[in-house]
Amino acid sequence: MSSLAWLEAAGLAAFWSAATIGLYVAAKRLNQRLRRWWSSPLVLAPVLLIALLLALHASYRDYIGGTRWLLMLMGPATVAFAVPIYEQRAMIRRFWPVLAMGVAAGSGTSILTAYGLASLLGLNGDLRLSLLPRSLSTPFAMVVSGDIGGVPDLTAVFVICTGVFGAAFGEALLVWLPLRSSLARGALFGMGAHGAGVAKAHQIGAEEGTIAGLVMVMVGLTNVLAAPLLAMALR
Amino acid sequence: MSLHATTILFRRRLHMSRLGQMALMVLFWLAGEALTRATHLPVPGGVLGLGLMLALLFSGRLSVASTRRGAQFFLGELLLFFVPAVLAVTDHPELMGWVGIKIAAVILVGTVTVMAVTALVVEFCCRWSMDRVQPRMA
Incomplete structure (x- = not known):
């Protein structure tokens, strides 16, 4: 690569990274005041970025080439979950059988509804397979998607849609369902809406937030371990 | 040192x-x-x-x-x-339109079902184990 091309690539990377971080921070601030589903940093920031991409006639490859390092930070962010898990070890020891039941029921429902509904609406092949792991948090889901023959970057988009829908409708569900235990309220968000759900659960209560975070990690781990079996069943 | x-x-x-x-x-x-x-x-x-x-x-x-x-x-x-x-959607023009709406429907209905099933299972497991530890007063 000539030095000029290298300079251009570095400039593009710096520009798109700055745009992503800037719009994320702006959306986060706005969301703290408005708290609407559309003001979530996961909705507002991508929508504005897509508008910017279209306005500048830039390509997805330019964008993702410059911001891939942000996606890679999901790795250390996964490691960071060790800290809340360790701090909540007493609660885990006490409640893990109940939570494991919830994770098993939720994962089963998730796979069956995704497969059933997709077939019903005539979505087949890659798309249907990419929809299966959408209840997992992103780093896990992308691995599972690849394992079972889906398209990992499509799965990432579906996972994020799941989080946004789940966080938005979870509160309405809490009104309708006769839930007395904070365990059930936390599991609802951790299983249904992962990252975005955990953030929402923390707003409802500290205990709910902890349970949601824990359930999210449990879901990811069990499903990554079960994925090779699922892949065999689908072939 | x-x-x-x-x-x-x-x-x-x-x-x-x-x-x-x-x-x-x-x-x-x-x-x-x-x-x-x-x-x-x-x-x-x-x-x-x-x-x-x-x-x-x-x-x-x-x-x-x-x-x-x-x-x-x-x-x-x-x-x-x-x-x-999320920007990966711009690389998949097939998602714009009818297919995208269908996918959104699958995700929405699926997510709400999953959340309801999970919460109810945990809730009933909780009540069941509580009842076993300390039977409720009749």
Whole structure:
């Protein structure tokens, strides 16, 4: 690569990274005041970025080439979950059988509804397979998607849609369902809406937030371990 | 300075430094990645790193004080790392239109069902185990 091309690539990377971080921070601030589903940093920031991409006639490859390092930070962010898990070890020891039941029921429902509904609406092949792991948090889901023959970057988009829908409708569900235990309220968000759900659960209560975070990690781990079996069943 | 004194000094520094703790988490992740590549395990590197860090925390070799600030940053800004992933839709024009609406419907109905089933199962397990431990007054 000539030095000029290298300079251009570095400039593009710096520009798109700055745009992503800037719009994320702006959306986060706005969301703290408005708290609407559309003001979530996961909705507002991508929508504005897509508008910017279209306005500048830039390509997805330019964008993702410059911001891939942000996606890679999901790795250390996964490691960071060790800290809340360790701090909540007493609660885990006490409640893990109940939570494991919830994770098993939720994962089963998730796979069956995704497969059933997709077939019903005539979505087949890659798309249907990419929809299966959408209840997992992103780093896990992308691995599972690849394992079972889906398209990992499509799965990432579906996972994020799941989080946004789940966080938005979870509160309405809490009104309708006769839930007395904070365990059930936390599991609802951790299983249904992962990252975005955990953030929402923390707003409802500290205990709910902890349970949601824990359930999210449990879901990811069990499903990554079960994925090779699922892949065999689908072939 | 003796080696022991140096480690103590290093630990004290790490307790204060968010950046140092973040670097520590990146190191755990890289170790996990290297391990998955070497062993061909079907687990993401971050998950192995998480396991590694948990093991060190439980064994007492790593104190929570030297990880908490770094973890707070990564977990607090979790959504930022997902933003670039959403832009993948621009690379899939087939999602615009009818197929996209169908997919949104699958995700919406599926998610609400999953949340309801999970919450109800946990709720009934809770009530059942409570009743067994301390029978409710009739």
